[in-house]
Amino acid sequence: MKAMIIRKYGRGPLELAEMPMPSVLEKDILVEIVAASINPVDFKIRDGKLRMLLKYDMPLIMGNDFSGIVTQVGKGVKKFKVGDEVYGRASKHRIGTFAEYLAIDEDDVAFKPTNISFEEAASIPLVGLTSYQALHDILQLTRGQKVLIQAGAGGIGTFAIQLAKAMGVYVATTTSQAGNDLVKSLGADQIIDYKHEQFDEILQGYDGVYDTIGGKTLEKAFKIVKPGGQVVTISGLPNARFGQAYGSGFIKTNLFRLATRNITKLEKQYHAKYHFLFMKASGEQLAIITELIESGKIKPIIDRIYSFEEAQEALNYSETGRAKGKVILKVK
Template identity: 70%
Template sequence: MKAMVIQKYGDVPLQLVNRPLPDVGDNEVLAEIHAASINPIDFKIRDGKTRMLLKYEMPLILGNDFSGVVVKVGKNVTKFKIGDPIYGRPRKSRIGTFAEYIAVHEEDIAKKPKNLSFEEAASIPLVGLTSYQALHDILRLSPGQKVLIQAGSGGVGTFAIQLAKAMGLYVATTTSDTGFELVRSLGADHIINYKTEAFDKVLQNYDGVYDTIGGETLERAFKIVKPGGQVVSVSGLPNARFGQEYGSGFIKTTLFRLITRNLTKQEKKYNVHYNFLFMKPSGEQLDIITQFIESKKIRAVIDRIFTLDDAQKAIKYSESGRAKGKIVIKIK
């Protein structure tokens, strides 16, 4: 099969190679991939920024979510059969969706939403699961509560805004002037032009913040959350609490405590809880997301579609930060 790989960590270009078909475990299906999507985790993995949490052997096929069709099933698989259209986010030890085939555990996939094309479906799993786990599992927000979603016109933001509105939340978001109409069409209630306004100067008493930027922007987020509220980030640093829950060991957990001292200070100063989110694959949660999509409460937002041969261009375009919505690689 054709696949896009990296040979080593660093800002290196993807290479198109031929690889053998993956072995299929007893609880796995072999999927013929029709489309995959680009996510920031792809170039973080490429650059070696996730090595504290994830270890991979080289050469490594990149890609973290997909849509496709089941072409083979392991002997213990009960949820899927050959010919089923599916989508999913493979577990972190089994990534590799920039390829023509992938072996994936049946618990990590779901039936593709009937009203989405394969390209649209491929844009959903990673951002959908991340947003669901942030808003529902961690922040646990209820109808009428207020949440700030950073970078609303990006790949994560465009999904998160729709999910938050489907949950009955009041949504503020940040974007540039070019993203105003898009985030408004998705249901955002309060739109902040980050180029001309500081969100922490105009927002207050929010129940939660969903951060997708990290750094100084994350630290400012604590200012707008009411005491007892929460900040969840997919772009910040893992703290000691995460290290303990993730089972990172004493040395790594101690390191996490040291590198997040500023965030810990913000937690104590504002009485706001900080969570680092390391999303978990879940076919069960994808089934819930499918219900939102098939009931037309959430739609796919795609900026651009590339071919597998142009996966390197897709990565570079994603890194530019110009995309409005998701970037998809069409494979079949």
């Protein structure tokens, strides 16, 4: 099968290569991929920035989420049959959606929403699951609470705003003037123009912050949460709480404690909890998201669609950070 691969870590271009068909395990389904999406985690994997958490053999097929059609099922599969239209986020050790076929555990897959296209469906799994686990599982937001969602016009932000509003939550978000109309249309209650305003000088008393940027922006987030509030990030560093949950040995090292010392200090100073989110694949949660999409509470936001052969161009565009919504690869 054709696939987009890397042969080593670094910023080199993707290579179109002929790769073996994936093996189908007992609980696997084999999916003919129709579309896949580009995500920031793709850059981090390519550049080797996640090697402390994830180890991959080379050559590596890139890509993390997809939509497609089931072409084969393992002997133990109970939920799906050949011909079903599905979408999902591959587990972290079985990525490879920039390809014609993918073998994936049935528990990591859900039926594609019936009211959207394959390209729209491919835009959902990673950003949808990440946002659901941040807002629902970690922050545990309830109706009437307040959350700041960073970078509201981006792939994650456009989904997270809609999910938070479906949960009955008051949403503040940051964006440039170019993204103002988009985030407003998605339901954002308060919009901060990050080029001309400082969110930490405007907002206060928030129940949670969903950080997608990291760095100094993450550190400023602690200033706006009320005592007992929470900050969840996908762009900061893991901390001891993450290590307890995932058993990551390197998080217990003195070097890592030194790197996260400032975050620990901010937690104590502002009486807040900090969480690093390492999203898990979940067909069950994706099925909940499917219901929200089919009910019209959430709609996919796509910036551009590229052909499979234009995967490198799609990656380059996504990496600029200018995309409003998701960037999609049309595989089939």
